[in-house]
Amino acid sequence: MTRNRKMPLLALIAGASLCAAPSLFAAERPSSPVAAYTAMSPEELADYLIFEMEGFDLDAPTQEGGTARDRLEQDRTQKVCSAIARSGAALDRPTAAKISALAEESIQLPEGGIALGDWKKGEQIARSGYGYRMGHRMDDHSGEPPGGNCYACHQLDPNETAHGTVGPSLAGYGRLRGTSDAMLKHTYQIIYNAHLFFPCTTMPRFGHNGTLTQEQIRDVMAYLLDPESPVNQETEQTAQAD
Amino acid sequence: MRIKNAARAAGIAAFLSMASHAAQVQPPEDVLGELIERNSSDYLTQSEQNIMMMPDNPALWTADEGKDLFYEERGPNNKSLETCDLGKGPGVVEGVYVELPRYFEDTGRVMDLESRLVYCMTSIQGFSPEDPEVKTRHGSSSDMMKLQTFIASRSSGLPWNPPMDHPLEKAMRDAGEVMFYRRAGTSDFSCATCHTNTSKRIRASVLPNINEPHEWTKAISWPAFRVGQQNVRSSTHRIRGCYWQMRQPQIIPGSDAAIALMSYWTDAARGQPAILPDKKR
Numbered sequence: 001m002t003r004n005r006k007m008p009l010l011a012l013i014a015g016a017s018l019c020a021a022p023s024l025f026a027a028e029r030p031s032s033p034v035a036a037y038t039a040m041s042p043e044e045l046a047d048y049l050i051f052e053m054e055g056f057d058l059d060a061p062t063q064e065g066g067t068a069r070d071r072l073e074q075d076r077t078q079k080v081c082s083a084i085a086r087s088g089a090a091l092d093r094p095t096a097a098k099i100s101a102l103a104e105e106s107i108q109l110p111e112g113g114i115a116l117g118d119w120k121k122g123e124q125i126a127r128s129g130y131g132y133r134m135g136h137r138m139d140d141h142s143g144e145p146p147g148g149n150c151y152a153c154h155q156l157d158p159n160e161t162a163h164g165t166v167g168p169s170l171a172g173y174g175r176l177r178g179t180s181d182a183m184l185k186h187t188y189q190i191i192y193n194a195h196l197f198f199p200c201t202t203m204p205r206f207g208h209n210g211t212l213t214q215e216q217i218r219d220v221m222a223y224l225l226d227p228e229s230p231v232n233q234e235t236e237q238t239a240q241a242d
Numbered sequence: 243m244r245i246k247n248a249a250r251a252a253g254i255a256a257f258l259s260m261a262s263h264a265a266q267v268q269p270p271e272d273v274l275g276e277l278i279e280r281n282s283s284d285y286l287t288q289s290e291q292n293i294m295m296m297p298d299n300p301a302l303w304t305a306d307e308g309k310d311l312f313y314e315e316r317g318p319n320n321k322s323l324e325t326c327d328l329g330k331g332p333g334v335v336e337g338v339y340v341e342l343p344r345y346f347e348d349t350g351r352v353m354d355l356e357s358r359l360v361y362c363m364t365s366i367q368g369f370s371p372e373d374p375e376v377k378t379r380h381g382s383s384s385d386m387m388k389l390q391t392f393i394a395s396r397s398s399g400l401p402w403n404p405p406m407d408h409p410l411e412k413a414m415r416d417a418g419e420v421m422f423y424r425r426a427g428t429s430d431f432s433c434a435t436c437h438t439n440t441s442k443r444i445r446a447s448v449l450p451n452i453n454e455p456h457e458w459t460k461a462i463s464w465p466a467f468r469v470g471q472q473n474v475r476s477s478t479h480r481i482r483g484c485y486w487q488m489r490q491p492q493i494i495p496g497s498d499a500a501i502a503l504m505s506y507w508t509d510a511a512r513g514q515p516a517i518l519p520d521k522k523r
Contacts (some may be wrong), residue, residue, distance in 0.1 A: 024413030034350070038413045040413070045417040054494060056494060056497075056499065057492045060492070062491075071490060071491055072427070073426070078425040082423050085425075086422075130312035131428075131490040134492070137486065162445050166435070202431075204429040204430050204431070209430070
């Protein structure tokens with residue numbers, strides 16, 4: 001307590017510049033005033049508050065090597081899908097086709113074809129929510145690789161109860177659909193950029209955004225498709241449910 | 243079955259007549275109890291244990307401590323907060339929280355409870371923004387959490403009713419709505435990704451739906467004691483956690499962006515009674 005009273009003058013000046021001057025605040029900065037904000041559309045004002053009014057810690061570094069500002073910039077897919085969700089309207093066909101075409105363009109198939117990786121590694125990736133979180137506690141990718149966080153939204157291993165339900169259940173995915181080349185390609189495309197088949201889906205674009213490497217995608221695919229994977233074991237539970 | 247429906251209808255009628263007269267501050271456990279009776283919601287009922295333990299909420303102590311702080315003469319100016327205008331006149335605490343954020347003539351800004359408290363503690367009591375009384379925002383033992391919990395608890399049971407009379411209040415609410423739906427970052431998330439469905443889960447947590455005001459009132463009833471963290475937490479702390487989960491950068495507390503988001507989320511619970519202080523997982 002007393003420590004903070006050591007520099008009353010400084011405290012006073014700091015206090016004064018911030019608080020005793022609200023009228024000055026309002027008069028000198030074209031920021032807060034009613035006129036400036038109310039002249040903008042909601043979209044413009046939101047961007048203005050984020051990027052021009054220091055709404056976020058914009059210069060903070062990110063794991064991918066840019067800044068927070070880059071992280072907050074929206075690409076076309078993000079922008080269009082945000083506006084549609086906010087409007088509450090159903091996605092119209094031409095827009096859906098555009099989003100899907102953007103996804104198609106973004107997808108890079110692995111050279112030499114798609115092969116399944118290691119389902120055990122894939123399981124770790126599916127379970128891990130580590131990676132790309134920033135701010136008060138920044139994930140350090142040199143200590144632990146980023147995961148795919150599939151369990152946040154999906155059921156996979158039918159024996160795992162702590163799974164989300166934002167996405168459909170993927171229990172028995174490979175058992176039910178098989179492992180044809182077409183199925184491998186289909187699954188790869190979904191993980192890379194699911195907007196190809198589900199325009200404006202909430203599922204993250206793991207390949208397009210570069211949050212999973214091609215090797216990690218192959219491992220997660222093995223977790224989904226390999227007959228040995230726990231995802232494809234029949235349990236009493238699912239046998240009954242079927 | 244019919245008896246139960248009749249009882250429910252009577253309960254609703256009683257509630258409505260109460261709301262139309264001057265609504266009264268109610269214990270949070272009663273507010274939650276009535277809410278659960280009137281609505282079926284997996285979100286509201288997800289933790290039976292938390293519901294049972296509501297009367298023993300440690301946040302009630304935090305509110306008591308906040309009351310002492312509010313009326314204590316403190317800071318370089320040795321003043322209490324009795325001249326602080328939280329929206330309904332100097333020193334009025336009853337019912338102010340459910341009508342924030344709101345526009346304040348003296349600053350020309352729309353402000354939430356936290357930014358208004360910072361304003362009062364610095365301008366009235368003379369604290370510097372760097373003093374721990376102002377700067378420390380998190381944890382049950384911080385002055386900021388004690389004061390917020392006290393003030394908020396004096397709105398328990400009252401319907402959320404943030405004013406939309408001033409053009410700036412409306413503009414901020416609308417910008418907040420854009421922010422809520424704004425997808426960005428390495429996971430393409432927006433708040434809407436997780437909070438526009440009913441009864442959906444992320445891992446084992448049932449998510450509240452912003453389009454269901456009876457769920458959303460509990461979602462935004464902060465301060466709340468978080469059992470998993472053994473601390474009373476604020477709206478600001480919740481927003482920080484959700485941006486972190488979204489893999490997006492940190493929003494600055496007290497910035498117009500943060501206040502816009504809160505204007506929207508409070509508006510979304512309009513008319514439903516606040517549960518303050520709440521208890522969450």
